[in-house]
Amino acid sequence: MEALEAIQNGAASKPIFSKDSCVVFTVLGASGDLAKKKIFPSLCNLFEKKILPPTCQIIGYARSSLTTKQLADKSNPFMKAKNKDVLSSFWSHVSYVSGTYDTPDGFIKLNEKIEELEKAHGSEKRFRLFYLALPPSVFIPVCTQLKHNCWLASNNSECRVIVEKPFGRDLDTSNELSQAITALFNEMEIYRIDHYLGKEMVLNLMILRFGNELFRSVWNRERIACVVITFKEPFGTYGRGGYFDTNGIVRDVMQNHLLQILCLVAMERPVSVDASDIRDEKVKVLKFIKPLDLDDVVLGQYVGNPDGKTEDSKLGYRDDPGVPNDSKTATYACAKLQIDNDRWAGVPFIMKCGKAMNERKAEIRIQFRDTPSDIFGGNCQRNELVIRVQPNEAVYCKMNVKSPGMTFAAEESELNLTYHERFEDIDLPDAYERLILDFILGTQTNFVRTDELAEAWRIFTPLLHKLDAGAKCPVDYPYGSRGVAAADEFIRASGFKFSGTYKWKAEKK
Ligand code: BG6
Numbered sequence: 001m002e003a004l005e006a007i008q009n010g011a012a013s014k015p016i017f018s019k020d021s022c023v024v025f026t027v028l029g030a031s032g033d034l035a036k037k038k039i040f041p042s043l044c045n046l047f048e049k050k051i052l053p054p055t056c057q058i059i060g061y062a063r064s065s066l067t068t069k070q071l072a073d074k075s076n077p078f079m080k081a082k083n084k085d086v087l088s089s090f091w092s093h094v095s096y097v098s099g100t101y102d103t104p105d106g107f108i109k110l111n112e113k114i115e116e117l118e119k120a121h122g123s124e125k126r127f128r129l130f131y132l133a134l135p136p137s138v139f140i141p142v143c144t145q146l147k148h149n150c151w152l153a154s155n156n157s158e159c160r161v162i163v164e165k166p167f168g169r170d171l172d173t174s175n176e177l178s179q180a181i182t183a184l185f186n187e188m189e190i191y192r193i194d195h196y197l198g199k200e201m202v203l204n205l206m207i208l209r210f211g212n213e214l215f216r217s218v219w220n221r222e223r224i225a226c227v228v229i230t231f232k233e234p235f236g237t238y239g240r241g242g243y244f245d246t247n248g249i250v251r252d253v254m255q256n257h258l259l260q261i262l263c264l265v266a267m268e269r270p271v272s273v274d275a276s277d278i279r280d281e282k283v284k285v286l287k288f289i290k291p292l293d294l295d296d297v298v299l300g301q302y303v304g305n306p307d308g309k310t311e312d313s314k315l316g317y318r319d320d321p322g323v324p325n326d327s328k329t330a331t332y333a334c335a336k337l338q339i340d341n342d343r344w345a346g347v348p349f350i351m352k353c354g355k356a357m358n359e360r361k362a363e364i365r366i367q368f369r370d371t372p373s374d375i376f377g378g379n380c381q382r383n384e385l386v387i388r389v390q391p392n393e394a395v396y397c398k399m400n401v402k403s404p405g406m407t408f409a410a411e412e413s414e415l416n417l418t419y420h421e422r423f424e425d426i427d428l429p430d431a432y433e434r435l436i437l438d439f440i441l442g443t444q445t446n447f448v449r450t451d452e453l454a455e456a457w458r459i460f461t462p463l464l465h466k467l468d469a470g471a472k473c474p475v476d477y478p479y480g481s482r483g484v485a486a487a488d489e490f491i492r493a494s495g496f497k498f499s500g501t502y503k504w505k506a507e508k509k
Contacts, residue, residue: 023056023440025321026150029133030060030071030096034164039133040075042433044090048081051437057117061110061191065098096247101134102141105148114150131433136166140180147184162191162439165256166247166352167448170464171457174327178450188451194259197446198431198438200387200419205264205364206273208387208395215385220370221347226496227265228365229258231353233404236302236479237331238312238418241320248329249353250297250467255460258351259286259450264295265364266315266339266349275444279452286455288341292463299467299474300332300484302356313356313479327489330467331355332475334487336494337459348494356479362389367496376400381500387505391430393419396504417427 025043040060053417060071060127072091081087097113099106118126127202130146132139143161146207150161163181168174180188196202205402209215217222237244244252260282267281303316317323317331339349368383396416403411419426438446448456466472475484482488492498 003156005179007077021053021055021125021127022051022118022121022301023129024059024117025129025131025440026059026061026110026114027131027133028061028101031062031064031066032075032133033124034133035062036061036075037078038105038430038432039131039338039436040071040094041078041080042430042436044079044081044087045429045433046437046440047087047090052225053440055121055123056093056440057121058193059110059113059364060096061095061106061473062098063100066096068094068096071096078321090242101138102145104145104149107145111150122451124156126152128152128157128159130159130161130437131436131447132161132163134164136177139163139177143181146396158189160189160191160439160442161185162193162436162447164193166251167192167453168457169247171454171461174453174457178453182450188444190447190450191444192448192453193435194256194446194448195431197387197448198433198435199362199389201387201393202261202264202427203389203434203446205261206278209265210269213419220343221416223368224347224366225369226348226350226367226494227262228350228352228367228496229261229265229363230351230365231258231362232357232359232483233355234357234360234480236312236317236356237323238315238320241317243323244331245323245327245329246460248467249331249333249355250335250460250464253353254333254335255456256448257402259352259456259459260366262337262349263352263452266344267364268343273445275447278445283449283452283455285339285341286452286459288339288344289337289459291459291461292337294333294463294466294472296336296490297336297398297463297472298487298490299330299472300354300485300487301327301329301474302331302354302479303476305479305481308327308479316479317356323339327465328470328473332357332474332477332483332487334484334490336490348496350491350494350496352483352491354477354483355359358480359483360391370497371400379410379412381412382497384500386504390481394504398500398504399501412500415503456499 008304027039029035043052043058068091076087079087093114097110099109116129128150132142134142146161168177198483209219262280263285264406266282267285270277270281301317304314306314306320308314318325318327334352336349337349337351364387366385370382371380374380380400394417396414398412398414400410400414403409475486
């Protein structure tokens, strides 16, 4: 219990577990990909680190008839822990119930199983936690069944539910979903997960910004020329094209992960680190952003690269049998957002994201304005503060320094905080591991609130409707490239200068 106690006491959240609390964590959709690759491995890591409450019992729930052993066999290849004793001890806390998602029978069985575990434990203080690792089609039926068959209403108990994106397709469908779910549960019981909020360097934004006086006076339109938030993946969507085609990159990554990052970069200092204070500030920033239009985006779709080194890279997006031959779905998007408040008016916030690109990288790049009257022969480049989210987590700042030696010329270099060099032997937890712990502890800070979600959809819905109607076609870009060439011009025209002379070491080839 010590590791958990230390976290509870060190965290902003109130300590909620005493030694006798009974916690039952149910994973619905237990036989699916998300459960086997992320949720069970995250629970096992928390268990191994002794962060999971020692009395915690886990239940897997899905339609297939499975034994716990079969569930374990599916998930074990994805576990960090390789030690057999740890794995078997973890799985000894897991049971399995099978049932459908839309009729009461399975949920009645699930409730009986939870009660059986609670009785064996004997505690009055009961926590029932439900993770919905399920497709959106069964989302409402499952919430309804949970509410009717498995929910507790007493002062001595707490029930909570995690839901996964997609949270609707646009403002109306998202509002419908939110209304259905808020009719069943109160806001304190709903945890909408955006796993980017659990990444180390995204969490770091708050402390970097509000814990360093150095940044306070420069974090505004007087000093900052442009902010670029980037997400790139070096692989395509082959095999999941069917799912991807109904969403596209804007719904898949930009409207959620990148917009959440934008909020943390741009929001005002919250009064405290309480969930409601932070989420209030995020909503305020979103309210200052006008909806996007077609001219605010550049779109791309990848095509096969005949020179590609892998079989996958020779295939274009539309070569996937799950994708219609005439699909206009974007696999790359670059958008410019404006935040019309005192701090940011006139500063472009560029978000760009793409599949099948030249590298894996997510980063936030804050580019500062030009140095006034460069007396060093025009050699001073713009300063950039880069928060590298993944891989190779780092914070570095591009700076101009004197070239070493007899010369008095300026040269571009960097202040560099690479996490794995500065903090040796760190084991950064997976985003899911951290967010599942927040969920267990009842900390909502890193989950998306209903009004925040509605604001995010308000910004993107007009654009998405036009794109759904085919109003703008994506431009081809080759698999493994930097994406759409026209995006560079778009970014330049927005106010960013691609003038740097120095490449950060981790990017050097
Ligand atoms: C998911 C998207 O939300 O995030 C995927 O649906 C994307 O398309 C993934 O690949 C990226 O997550 P990560 O943690 O691997 O950067």
